[in-house]
Amino acid sequence: MRIRDLPSPNQDDRPPGAPIDTLILHYTGMRSGAEAIARLRDPEARVSSHYVVEEDGAVFRLVAEHRRAFHAGISHWRGNTLLNGRSIGIEIVNPGHEWGYRPFPALQMAAVCDLCLAILGRHPIPARNVVAHSDVAPDRKEDPGELFDWEGLAANGVGLWPARDGAPEGDPLTLLAHIGYRTDLPLDVLMRAFQRHWRPAHVDGIADAATLARLNAVADTV
Numbered sequence: 001m002r003i004r005d006l007p008s009p010n011q012d013d014r015p016p017g018a019p020i021d022t023l024i025l026h027y028t029g030m031r032s033g034a035e036a037i038a039r040l041r042d043p044e045a046r047v048s049s050h051y052v053v054e055e056d057g058a059v060f061r062l063v064a065e066h067r068r069a070f071h072a073g074i075s076h077w078r079g080n081t082l083l084n085g086r087s088i089g090i091e092i093v094n095p096g097h098e099w100g101y102r103p104f105p106a107l108q109m110a111a112v113c114d115l116c117l118a119i120l121g122r123h124p125i126p127a128r129n130v131v132a133h134s135d136v137a138p139d140r141k142e143d144p145g146e147l148f149d150w151e152g153l154a155a156n157g158v159g160l161w162p163a164r165d166g167a168p169e170g171d172p173l174t175l176l177a178h179i180g181y182r183t184d185l186p187l188d189v190l191m192r193a194f195q196r197h198w199r200p201a202h203v204d205g206i207a208d209a210a211t212l213a214r215l216n217a218v219a220d221t222v
Helices: 033-040 106-122 150-155 172-179 187-198 209-221
Strands: 003-005 011-013 022-027 051-053 059-061 067-069 087-092 130-132
Touching: 022 106, 033 051, 051 106, 087 106, 106 150, 130 187, 172 187, 172 209, 187 209
Parallel strands: 003 059, 022 087, 022 130, 051 087
Antiparallel strands: 011 067, 051 059
Protein backbone atom coordinates (compact mmCIF):
# COMPACT_ATOMS: atom_id res chain seq x y z
CA MET A 1 0.00 0.00 0.00
CA ARG A 2 1.36 3.42 -1.00
CA ILE A 3 0.94 6.02 1.74
CA ARG A 4 1.67 9.70 1.21
CA ASP A 5 2.92 11.67 4.21
CA LEU A 6 1.23 15.00 4.95
CA PRO A 7 2.31 15.73 8.53
CA SER A 8 -0.07 17.55 10.84
CA PRO A 9 1.23 19.75 13.65
CA ASN A 10 -1.73 18.66 15.77
CA GLN A 11 -0.09 15.83 17.67
CA ASP A 12 1.89 15.11 20.82
CA ASP A 13 3.34 12.28 22.89
CA ARG A 14 1.09 9.50 24.04
CA PRO A 15 0.71 9.14 27.82
CA PRO A 16 3.59 7.11 29.28
CA GLY A 17 2.83 3.40 29.21
CA ALA A 18 -0.46 3.81 27.34
CA PRO A 19 -1.22 0.79 25.12
CA ILE A 20 -2.39 1.18 21.56
CA ASP A 21 -5.43 -1.07 21.80
CA THR A 22 -8.24 0.76 19.98
CA LEU A 23 -8.88 1.61 16.32
CA ILE A 24 -11.48 4.32 15.69
CA LEU A 25 -13.00 4.92 12.26
CA HIS A 26 -14.51 8.27 11.30
CA TYR A 27 -15.88 10.04 8.28
CA THR A 28 -14.54 13.49 7.49
CA GLY A 29 -17.96 15.16 7.28
CA MET A 30 -16.72 17.94 4.99
CA ARG A 31 -17.38 18.89 1.37
CA SER A 32 -14.13 17.39 0.05
CA GLY A 33 -11.12 15.41 1.08
CA ALA A 34 -8.83 18.36 0.40
CA GLU A 35 -10.91 20.55 2.72
CA ALA A 36 -10.79 17.89 5.42
CA ILE A 37 -7.04 17.40 5.15
CA ALA A 38 -6.49 21.15 5.31
CA ARG A 39 -8.48 21.33 8.55
CA LEU A 40 -6.69 18.31 10.04
CA ARG A 41 -3.37 20.10 9.36
CA ASP A 42 -4.48 23.52 10.57
CA PRO A 43 -2.72 24.31 13.88
CA GLU A 44 -5.60 26.54 14.94
CA ALA A 45 -8.12 23.70 14.54
CA ARG A 46 -6.30 21.42 17.02
CA VAL A 47 -7.76 18.31 15.34
CA SER A 48 -6.01 15.54 13.45
CA SER A 49 -6.02 11.84 12.69
CA HIS A 50 -3.33 9.32 11.96
CA TYR A 51 -4.63 8.58 8.47
CA VAL A 52 -7.05 9.89 5.86
CA VAL A 53 -8.46 7.64 3.13
CA GLU A 54 -9.80 9.39 0.03
CA GLU A 55 -12.76 8.18 -2.04
CA ASP A 56 -10.40 6.94 -4.77
CA GLY A 57 -8.46 4.85 -2.24
CA ALA A 58 -5.49 7.21 -1.79
CA VAL A 59 -4.10 7.03 1.76
CA PHE A 60 -2.44 9.90 3.61
CA ARG A 61 -0.53 9.70 6.91
CA LEU A 62 -0.84 12.82 9.05
CA VAL A 63 0.47 11.51 12.37
CA ALA A 64 2.82 8.61 13.08
CA GLU A 65 1.17 5.74 14.91
CA HIS A 66 3.39 6.05 17.98
CA ARG A 67 2.19 9.64 18.45
CA ARG A 68 -1.17 10.88 19.75
CA ALA A 69 -3.54 12.41 17.21
CA PHE A 70 -6.55 14.51 18.20
CA HIS A 71 -9.48 12.67 16.65
CA ALA A 72 -11.78 11.14 19.28
CA GLY A 73 -12.37 14.02 21.69
CA ILE A 74 -14.48 13.24 24.76
CA SER A 75 -14.82 9.48 24.37
CA HIS A 76 -15.44 6.24 26.22
CA TRP A 77 -15.08 2.56 25.39
CA ARG A 78 -14.96 -0.47 27.67
CA GLY A 79 -14.29 1.59 30.76
CA ASN A 80 -11.56 3.74 29.21
CA THR A 81 -11.94 7.46 28.53
CA LEU A 82 -10.08 10.10 26.52
CA LEU A 83 -9.26 7.50 23.92
CA ASN A 84 -6.83 9.59 21.87
CA GLY A 85 -4.07 8.38 24.16
CA ARG A 86 -4.64 4.69 23.35
CA SER A 87 -6.10 4.70 19.84
CA ILE A 88 -5.32 5.09 16.16
CA GLY A 89 -7.77 7.19 14.18
CA ILE A 90 -8.67 6.88 10.49
CA GLU A 91 -10.67 9.61 8.77
CA ILE A 92 -12.56 8.31 5.73
CA VAL A 93 -13.53 10.94 3.21
CA ASN A 94 -17.31 11.33 2.98
CA PRO A 95 -19.48 14.47 3.13
CA GLY A 96 -21.37 12.98 6.05
CA HIS A 97 -24.93 13.57 7.15
CA GLU A 98 -24.55 17.35 6.94
CA TRP A 99 -23.24 17.68 3.39
CA GLY A 100 -24.81 14.80 1.44
CA TYR A 101 -24.05 11.45 3.04
CA ARG A 102 -23.42 8.77 0.42
CA PRO A 103 -22.17 5.18 0.15
CA PHE A 104 -18.45 4.59 0.50
CA PRO A 105 -16.90 3.57 -2.86
CA ALA A 106 -15.46 0.08 -3.29
CA LEU A 107 -11.92 1.39 -3.89
CA GLN A 108 -12.11 3.40 -0.70
CA MET A 109 -13.40 0.48 1.35
CA ALA A 110 -10.67 -1.78 -0.03
CA ALA A 111 -8.03 0.77 0.99
CA VAL A 112 -9.59 1.13 4.45
CA CYS A 113 -9.53 -2.64 4.86
CA ASP A 114 -5.89 -2.94 3.79
CA LEU A 115 -4.87 -0.07 6.06
CA CYS A 116 -6.72 -1.53 9.03
CA LEU A 117 -5.17 -4.95 8.50
CA ALA A 118 -1.71 -3.38 8.43
CA ILE A 119 -2.41 -1.47 11.65
CA LEU A 120 -3.80 -4.59 13.34
CA GLY A 121 -0.65 -6.43 12.32
CA ARG A 122 1.45 -3.88 14.21
CA HIS A 123 -0.65 -3.47 17.37
CA PRO A 124 -2.55 -5.88 19.66
CA ILE A 125 -5.98 -4.38 18.98
CA PRO A 126 -8.80 -6.87 19.65
CA ALA A 127 -11.72 -7.06 17.24
CA ARG A 128 -14.07 -5.65 19.88
CA ASN A 129 -11.99 -2.46 19.93
CA VAL A 130 -12.37 -1.69 16.22
CA VAL A 131 -15.12 0.87 16.61
CA ALA A 132 -16.92 3.86 15.16
CA HIS A 133 -16.57 7.41 16.37
CA SER A 134 -20.30 7.14 17.12
CA ASP A 135 -19.63 4.13 19.36
CA VAL A 136 -17.20 6.02 21.57
CA ALA A 137 -19.05 9.36 21.49
CA PRO A 138 -22.71 8.36 20.94
CA ASP A 139 -24.14 11.65 22.19
CA ARG A 140 -22.01 13.74 19.83
CA LYS A 141 -21.18 11.79 16.71
CA GLU A 142 -22.84 9.78 13.91
CA ASP A 143 -19.80 8.73 11.90
CA PRO A 144 -18.94 6.78 9.93
CA GLY A 145 -22.68 6.06 9.87
CA GLU A 146 -25.17 3.51 8.68
CA LEU A 147 -23.82 3.31 5.10
CA PHE A 148 -20.40 2.11 6.22
CA ASP A 149 -19.74 -1.57 5.48
CA TRP A 150 -18.78 -2.95 8.88
CA GLU A 151 -19.97 -6.41 7.90
CA GLY A 152 -17.67 -6.49 4.88
CA LEU A 153 -14.70 -5.35 6.94
CA ALA A 154 -15.35 -8.06 9.53
CA ALA A 155 -15.52 -10.69 6.78
CA ASN A 156 -11.96 -9.66 5.90
CA GLY A 157 -10.65 -9.77 9.46
CA VAL A 158 -11.29 -6.20 10.63
CA GLY A 159 -13.60 -5.85 13.62
CA LEU A 160 -16.43 -8.20 14.44
CA TRP A 161 -19.84 -9.11 13.07
CA PRO A 162 -22.07 -11.81 14.58
CA ALA A 163 -22.78 -14.87 12.45
CA ARG A 164 -26.39 -15.00 13.64
CA ASP A 165 -28.70 -13.16 15.98
CA GLY A 166 -29.22 -14.16 19.58
CA ALA A 167 -32.30 -14.32 21.75
CA PRO A 168 -34.60 -11.25 21.64
CA GLU A 169 -34.41 -10.71 25.38
CA GLY A 170 -32.43 -9.13 28.18
CA ASP A 171 -31.78 -5.66 29.55
CA PRO A 172 -30.42 -3.44 26.76
CA LEU A 173 -28.26 -1.31 29.07
CA THR A 174 -26.60 -4.39 30.52
CA LEU A 175 -25.87 -5.69 27.04
CA LEU A 176 -24.57 -2.32 25.84
CA ALA A 177 -22.26 -2.08 28.84
CA HIS A 178 -20.92 -5.58 28.16
CA ILE A 179 -20.13 -4.62 24.57
CA GLY A 180 -18.33 -1.46 25.69
CA TYR A 181 -20.70 1.48 25.56
CA ARG A 182 -21.09 4.03 28.31
CA THR A 183 -24.56 3.74 29.83
CA ASP A 184 -25.14 7.13 31.45
CA LEU A 185 -26.88 8.50 28.35
CA PRO A 186 -30.51 8.20 27.19
CA LEU A 187 -31.27 4.72 25.90
CA ASP A 188 -32.42 5.94 22.48
CA VAL A 189 -29.07 7.72 21.98
CA LEU A 190 -27.17 4.55 22.79
CA MET A 191 -29.48 2.43 20.64
CA ARG A 192 -28.92 4.63 17.60
CA ALA A 193 -25.16 4.35 18.02
CA PHE A 194 -25.41 0.57 18.31
CA GLN A 195 -27.76 0.32 15.33
CA ARG A 196 -25.55 2.50 13.12
CA HIS A 197 -22.78 -0.05 13.59
CA TRP A 198 -24.56 -3.39 13.91
CA ARG A 199 -28.14 -2.92 12.62
CA PRO A 200 -27.80 -0.17 10.01
CA ALA A 201 -31.09 -0.85 8.24
CA HIS A 202 -33.04 0.26 11.32
CA VAL A 203 -31.52 3.29 13.01
CA ASP A 204 -34.53 4.36 15.04
CA GLY A 205 -33.23 4.22 18.62
CA ILE A 206 -35.81 1.62 19.66
CA ALA A 207 -34.77 -1.47 21.61
CA ASP A 208 -37.21 -3.74 19.79
CA ALA A 209 -36.97 -7.53 19.65
CA ALA A 210 -34.77 -7.54 16.55
CA THR A 211 -32.35 -5.05 18.08
CA LEU A 212 -32.23 -7.04 21.31
CA ALA A 213 -31.44 -10.15 19.28
CA ARG A 214 -28.56 -8.35 17.59
CA LEU A 215 -27.38 -6.91 20.91
CA ASN A 216 -27.16 -10.41 22.37
CA ALA A 217 -25.31 -11.65 19.31
CA VAL A 218 -22.70 -8.89 19.49
CA ALA A 219 -22.36 -9.27 23.27
CA ASP A 220 -21.63 -12.97 22.77
CA THR A 221 -18.73 -12.17 20.41
CA VAL A 222 -16.80 -9.62 22.50
